[in-house]
Amino acid sequence: MRTTRQREAILRVVRSADSHPTADAxxxxxxxxxxxxxxxxxxxxxxxxxxxxEVMAMENAGCSSRFDGCTEVHHHFRCEVCGRVFDVxxxxxxxxxxxVEAQTGFEVRGHCLEFRGVCASCGEVSGRE
Amino acid sequence: MRTTRQREAILRVVRSADSHPTADAxxxxxxxxxxxxxxxxxxxxxxxxxxxxEVMAMENAGCSSRFDGCTEVHHHFRCEVCGRVFDVxxxxxxxxxxxVEAQTGFEVRGHCLEFRGVCASCGEVSGRE
DNA sequence: TTAGGTGCAAAACCTTTGCCATCCC
DNA sequence: GGGATGGCAAAGGTTTTGCACCTAA
Numbered sequence: 001m002r003t004t005r006q007r008e009a010i011l012r013v014v015r016s017a018d019s020h021p022t023a024d025a026x027x028x029x030x031x032x033x034x035x036x037x038x039x040x041x042x043x044x045x046x047x048x049x050x051x052x053x054e055v056m057a058m059e060n061a062g063c064s065s066r067f068d069g070c071t072e073v074h075h076h077f078r079c080e081v082c083g084r085v086f087d088v089x090x091x092x093x094x095x096x097x098x099x100v101e102a103q104t105g106f107e108v109r110g111h112c113l114e115f116r117g118v119c120a121s122c123g124e125v126s127g128r129e
Numbered sequence: 130m131r132t133t134r135q136r137e138a139i140l141r142v143v144r145s146a147d148s149h150p151t152a153d154a155x156x157x158x159x160x161x162x163x164x165x166x167x168x169x170x171x172x173x174x175x176x177x178x179x180x181x182x183e184v185m186a187m188e189n190a191g192c193s194s195r196f197d198g199c200t201e202v203h204h205h206f207r208c209e210v211c212g213r214v215f216d217v218x219x220x221x222x223x224x225x226x227x228x229v230e231a232q233t234g235f236e237v238r239g240h241c242l243e244f245r246g247v248c249a250s251c252g253e254v255s256g257r258e
Numbered sequence: 259t260t261a262g263g264t265g266c267a268a269a270a271c272c273t274t275t276g277c278c279a280t281c282c283c
Numbered sequence: 284g285g286g287a288t289g290g291c292a293a294a295g296g297t298t299t300t301g302c303a304c305c306t307a308a
Contacts, residue, residue, distance in 0.1 A: 002281090077229065089232065091225070111243060117226075118235060152297080282287080
């Protein structure tokens with residue numbers, strides 16, 4: 001991966017941001033330094049940097065919202081191969097929310113936990129991934 | 130909330146789905162029963178049903194992807210009021226992945242955990258929410 | 259009767275992509 | 284020099300919205 005002025009600036013912005021900026025926020029910040037940069041470049045580089053492990057993409061898991069008929073507390077497992085989502089029984093309870101409240105001082109109302117990996121049928125097919 | 134043919138069908142589809150359908154998948158399924166239903170109606174109803182607690186929306190947290198300069202394992206806290214995202218130190222380790230592997234038989238590669246609630250500054254302001 | 263819901267289509271977003279010029283190595 | 288990268292603008296996909304008509308209560 002080549003080093004360009006744009007890429008360096010984008011990386012610097014994301015690294016130094018106290019918040020967790022959206023692509024658009026990164027764009028705004030970088031434009032202060034490189035007014036002519038384009039939004040497309042920001043997207044391209046964020047993607048590349050995330051793939052290279054230089055920054056982390058907070059996953060919206062790459063796809064559109066999904067809905068779940070089960071309103072009980074439970075978690076999800078998303079297959080990275082086929083994209084399907086499976087339910088996983090809760091095993092944390094709300095104790096963990098209290099832990100985070102103590103740690104942050106914020107009012108914690110809940111959490112969601114998503115596992116990712118390869119589901120049984122995709123594991124069989126590829127076998128060696 | 131009024132009971133309409135469309136709304137009933139949408140609820141039934143989401144409730145009985147084994148998967149976690151996207152809005153579009155719900156649209157497809159409902160159209161088998163009500164060919165004339167519109168995608169807009171599906172979106173509207175999914176949103177209403179989620180607000181009413183009848184179904185669950187798997188959160189993409191209602192906004193665009195965010196990026197994080199910290200590549201260490203950690204979790205997030207999202208303030209439901211201001212939308213800001215804060216880091217939370219990891220307290221689970223990867224043991225939990227092993228638990229889910231045993232439970233599901235799937236290959237678990239990782240997880241992400243997001244807490245939601247009200248952050249300190251928003252809590253101060255409203256005080257009584 | 260009438261407030262709320264529907265269908266339709268356009269608009270609003272967010273993100274990706276194609277193309278050509280430009281720049282790093 | 285040559286391939287990777289950037290700028291620009293158009294396209295793509297998802298979700299929302301305005302409006303006129305319809306329907307459950």
